[in-house]
Amino acid sequence: MKQLTELATPFASVDTTLGNDVQWLKAQRLKALAVFNKQGLPSKKEEDWKYTSLWELSQQEFTHQASESTITAEQVEQAALLGDSYRLVIADGIFSAELSNLTNLPEGLFICPLSSEQGLAKAQPHLGQQVELAKAGFNALNMLLMNDGYMIAVKAEAQIDKPIEVLVINSGATQHLATHLRNVVVMEENCKATLIEHYVGLSDAVSLTNVITEVVLSSDAELNHYKLQQESPNAFHIATLSANQGRGSQWNTSSIALGAKLARTDVQSKLVGQESHTTMDGLYIVTGEQHVDHHTRIDHTVPNTTSEELYKGVLDEQSHAVFNGKVIVHKDAQKTDANQQNHNLLLSRGCEIDTKPEMEIYADDVKSAHGSTVGQINEDNLFFLRARGLDEVTARSLLTYAFAVDVLERISSATIREALSAQVEKHLPKGGKVL
Amino acid sequence: MLEIKNLHASVDGKEILKGINLTINAGEVHAIMGPNGAGKSTLSNVLAGRDGYEITQGEVLYKNEDLLALAAEERAQRGVFLAFQYPVEIPGVSNIYLLKAALNAVRKYQGLDDLDAIDFLTLVRSKLELVKMDEQFLHRGVNEGFSGGEKKRNEILQMALLEPSLAILDETDSGLDIDALRTVSDGVNALRSADRSIVMITHYQRLLDYIVPDFVHVLSNGQIVKSGDKELAKELEKTGYSWVNEEA
Structure with missing residues (x-):
């Protein structure tokens, strides 16, 4: 068992890490190692981490090596959000073919774990394209330590009939298990799919999930992309969802955060094609001493794009929530229509919310609104x-x-x-x- | 049904009700009238169990039980109904859900099972007719975007469904045009029965043309200063409330 900083150095000795023999990944990891050695974990001095302390996380010791997962098919059925879906299961950090339901995939849908040769190869052109290694956070650590994840590709014109559920399930059998996942979704022209990432803890074990999902949406593609976080009450959950959106594409997200001791989710979309649209929603319900932090960013980079953002939070007892939403309307992004709202309901005197909606507008013909409220019953x-x-x-x-x-x-x-x-x-x- | 004995109540240390005495028997309709600031709303809130009122003296018996010792929801479950002067809007809670939850709360107290979905809908539909409301109102948020008249009809719909023993109508006529007033009054009149008592709290005599009371009381400065029959209300209409203050 090692602290995160020790785990990262040297990464090569962590034998569960995937793709140790893959050259391009090795090269990426060398870069990531240099960045991580320089930066370490983000501190509260960084603007983006001002309200979220990682001190407790930094003191924990973690292991990557899950003992053989004991998760049963019955537990998976119980934990799964959807009965009828294409299901990919990551059990105690590692893809499980037995627990997944990936037979009879429809034409045009490709799903496979990142730990497979095919998965990694398909992911390569996209992996790391949207998240900067140098950005303070967990990007470098994720690159260094990623040990599984998923690769989803949807072919042009395909309309996927059933939702896809990626179930990341932690039994707690291995104490202090750290799971570093990397996901890639590639949506070709004019296709449509619904995906839910579902993180579940079955015990109250200490654990860490560190996940990055990168989504590429080609012209007119539509992805409804939800995230449900129900980790163990002692879990640390760090996630990034990122999308790059082509012309006429739609990315509709909702991040529902209910579990974990400390959860930080970054959601970002870059609208690079005209007529593209992002819905970026979220709901966090926290109590006890839970800490939940959402940082969102929408970049309108071209004319005629729209975004709708609604985050709501319910806080009870001594919980603490952070919302920082950034909408950036770039110089040429005329006729942008952007709306961002964050509303919070406080159920007790002991809780704390730090909310910061931000809009930066560099174009002059723009429709935009933003606001945040904090209230009681x-x-x-x-x-x-x-x-x-x-x-x-x-x-x-x-x-x-x-x-x-x-x-x-x-x-x-x-x-x-x-x-x-x-x-x-x-x-x-x-x-x-x-x- | 209801016995109010020497009721004194204060808000923030200021005495509003200064010794109310009133007996209401089953089947009777009483109107309580009075000028602004007389204590009308305080009386209805105290009877319904709203927080923030301190009872300094007196008691209220409802069906021979100490009403003031019960929480608001316990009073409602036992058949006390307050029709609100200003019905609240609750987006996110559908009207039909509210109706179902309220009815089942009363039924649970009565030792009855929840109504199943079909029986419930049949029952609600019959009550909708009474207040001339369209079924689409059931699926909207509680009072969300309703007009003043629709809100008041919605209150009477709830009353019709819950079939209370004691209904307190707080300024039910306020904000109603003549058609809405007639609809609401027809609804209330249809609910008059030998085992149900109704207390109407109102500033104006107008409502009493539509819902004719058995008794009229004048509330002023926290006390009932005069009681009579419906003729008393007509007298008030003519003379206003100024004499009341002089007499009191």
Whole structure:
């Protein structure tokens, strides 16, 4: 067991790391090593990490070597969000063919683990194109230590009939397991797919998930891309979702963060083709001493692009949430239409929210709006529900759900919306069954 | 049904109700009228159990039970219904969900099972007719984007569904045009029955042309200063409330 900084040096000795014999990856890793040796883990002095302390994470010792995963098919069925889906399972850090359901893939859909030769080869042209190694954070560490992940490619014109669920499941059998995943999605012209990344902890073990997903959307491609984070209450979860969007493409994301002790998710999209659109939504519900941080960034780089962003948060007890949303309208990006909102509901006096919506606009013909609010349960609404016979806990849960529900309502697939709603309900105050 | 005895209540140390005495029997309709600041809303809020009021003296018995010892939801479950002066909007909670949750809360107290979806919908549809509301209102957020009249009709819809023993209508006529007033009044009148008591709290006599009370009380400066039948309301309409303050 080693601390993260020790784990990274020298990476070559970590034998579970994939692709040790692949030259291009080795070269990338040498660069990453140099960067990581210089930077280390980000500190609160960095603007992007001002409100999120990694001190506790830095003191933990981790191992990469999961003992053989004991996760059963039954546990996977229980943990999975969707019953009917194409499912790729990463169990205790490693792809499991037995637990996955990748038979009978439809024409035009390619899914395979990054740890396969084919997966790595397909990922190569895209891997690392969107996330800078030098950016303070976990990019260099991820490049150094990535040990699995997924590669998804959708062929031009293909309309994938069922959603794809990538289930990253940690049994906790190996204490202090660190899982470094790297994912690539390539959407060719005018294709459409729905993908959910689902992170689940089955125990209360300490663990680390460090994941980067890079998405490439060609012209008119549409990807509905959701992320559900339900890690163990002692887990550290660090994730980046990044997309590069061609003409007329749509990337609709929603990041639902319910678990983990500390979770940091960066979501970024670059609109590089005209008429492209990003929906970047999120919902975080935290309690106890949970810490959740979302940093988002949307770059409008060309004319006639649109973005819609809605992040909502519910905080209870001593929890702490951070939202930092950046929308950048570049010089030539005329006729951009951008809307960004962050709203927070505080259920107790002990919680803390740091919210910072930012817009930088360098074009002059732009429609944009942004705002953030922090509020509490409305006492008049609470009294109304109680005067209709609902007990106080149920009434509070219902009002909390009502606050959060529009993020869920913006999810276009009814199956996924209902499945996510059911998970969200479990995290309402006192877990009250509401609907 | 309801016995209010020497009720004193304060808000932030300021006494608003200064000794209310009132007995309401089953099947009766009482109107409580009074000028602004008389304590009308305080009385309805105290009866419904809103937080923030301190009862300094007196008691309220509802079906011979100490009403003031019960939480707001316990009162509702036992059949006390407050129709709000300003119904709140709750986007994200559908009207039909609210109706179902409220009805099931009452049924649970009565030891009954939840109604199944089909029976529930049949029941709700019959009540919608009573207040002339379209079924689409069921699927909108509670009062979300409703007009003033629609909000008040929605209150009466809830009342019709919950079939309370004691309904307190707080300024139900405020903000209603004449057509909406008629619809709401028809709804309330249809709910008059020998085992249900209704208390109407209102500033204006107008409502009493549509819902004719058995008794009229004048509330002023935290006390009931005069009681009578519906003729008292007409007198008030003519003379206004100025004499009340002089007498009190």
